[in-house]
Amino acid sequence: KAGVTQTPRYLIKTRGQQVTLSCSPISGHRSVSWYQQTPGQGLQFLFEYFSETQRNKGNFPGRFSGRQFSNSRSEMNVSTLELGDSALYLCASSDGGSHKETQYFGPGTRLLVL
Amino acid sequence: AQSVTQLGSHVSVSEGALVLLRCNYSSSVPPYLFWYVQYPNQGLQLLLKYTTGATLVKGINGFEAEFKKSETSFHLTKPSAHMSDAAEYFCAVAGGSYIPTFGRGTSLIVHP
Numbered sequence: 640k641a642g643v644t645q646t647p648r649y650l651i652k653t654r655g656q657q658v659t660l661s662c663s664p665i666s667g668h669r670s671v672s673w674y675q676q677t678p679g680q681g682l683q684f685l686f687e688y689f690s691e692t693q694r695n696k697g698n699f700p701g702r703f704s705g706r707q708f709s710n711s712r713s714e715m716n717v718s719t720l721e722l723g724d725s726a727l728y729l730c731a732s733s734d735g736g737s738h739k740e741t742q743y744f745g746p747g748t749r750l751l752v753l
Numbered sequence: 754a755q756s757v758t759q760l761g762s763h764v765s766v767s768e769g770a771l772v773l774l775r776c777n778y779s780s781s782v783p784p785y786l787f788w789y790v791q792y793p794n795q796g797l798q799l800l801l802k803y804t805t806g807a808t809l810v811k812g813i814n815g816f817e818a819e820f821k822k823s824e825t826s827f828h829l830t831k832p833s834a835h836m837s838d839a840a841e842y843f844c845a846v847a848g849g850s851y852i853p854t855f856g857r858g859t860s861l862i863v864h865p
Contacts, residue, residue, distance in 0.1 A: 643796070672852060681857040682843065695852050729796055739785040739804040742853065744796030 640665055643732050643745035651751045657718040660748045662730030664711050670694075670735025671713040672742065673705060676727040685728075688713055689735045717750075725752045755780040755846045759856035767864045772816075772831040774859050776844030779825065786827040787845040787853060788818055797843060803827065814838070839863045 644663045652658050664671050672695075673685040684697040688707035705715045711732075717724055727749050731742035760775040778784055785804050789797040801812025808820040818829045827844060841860050847853040 682855040684852055684854075687852055731797075739802070739847065741787070741799045741802060742797075744789075744798070746794070746796045749794075 640667075643730060643743050645728075645730050645745040645748050647748060648746065649749050649751075651753065652720050653753050654720055654722060656720050657716065658720060658750060660715045660717075660728055660730075660750075662713045662715070662732075662745060664713070664730075664732030665743055668732040668734055668743070669711055670733045671707055671711065672731045672733075673713070673715050674729040674731065675699075676729055676747070677725075682729070685715070694735075720752045722752050725750060755784070755848060755854045757844050757846050757854055757856035759842075759844050759859050761859055762857065763860045763862060765862040765864065766834045768836055769833050772829070772834045772838065772861065774829040774842050774844075774861065776818075776827045776829065776856060777825055778827060778844070778846040780846055780848050782848045785847045785853075786818075786820060787847070788812065788816070788827075788829050789843045789845065789855075791841040791843065791858075793840075800829070800842075834861075834863050836863050836865065 646661045670689045672687040675683045687695040691707045702718045707713045727747045729747045730745045733740040756779045758777045787802045788800040791797045801810045803810045803820045811817045816831045841858045843858045844856040845853040
């Protein structure tokens, strides 16, 4: 099976712009989660989508949003970018039916905000 | 509620030496526990996980971890470190939520 893919891998934006990141989960997986990883804050959970519905949400401002399509692909959008949004954004997929499932991570999108 | 504490943001060992990365967790329900590894410029990869049953769990690349309920710990070990083990290691707990809670990570440095 193909792994989790994320596009683009690298992105440079300026403050105030918006950005959309894409994640394609492993075939058959229904859950997609997004994380922000920074040296200072570590791995922070953004939100999770399961069968096109947001099932869980982390503690991030409304500038961060996401959606999931019927084929389980997911997008994450950040509006009005701030310097502090510079981070590695990781997507993870799982079947989503149990707490004990393994999450499979993509390689991430590294976002730099100037 | 659930949380994870990884003791030591950096651990340095010599090649061939024992690797011990510490993880303590807190969970209001029986936990599921995970160790992930992250190599530079890559996503996280599962090393091993504990769900139920045998408390000593063996994973990939010679790593293993033991679930100790009385100590609320899930420490990761490897008998002999290899240069290729240098990476960031994350402990995670799940059970109260579908979303695992990750620790801050421990950077393993391996000296020749």
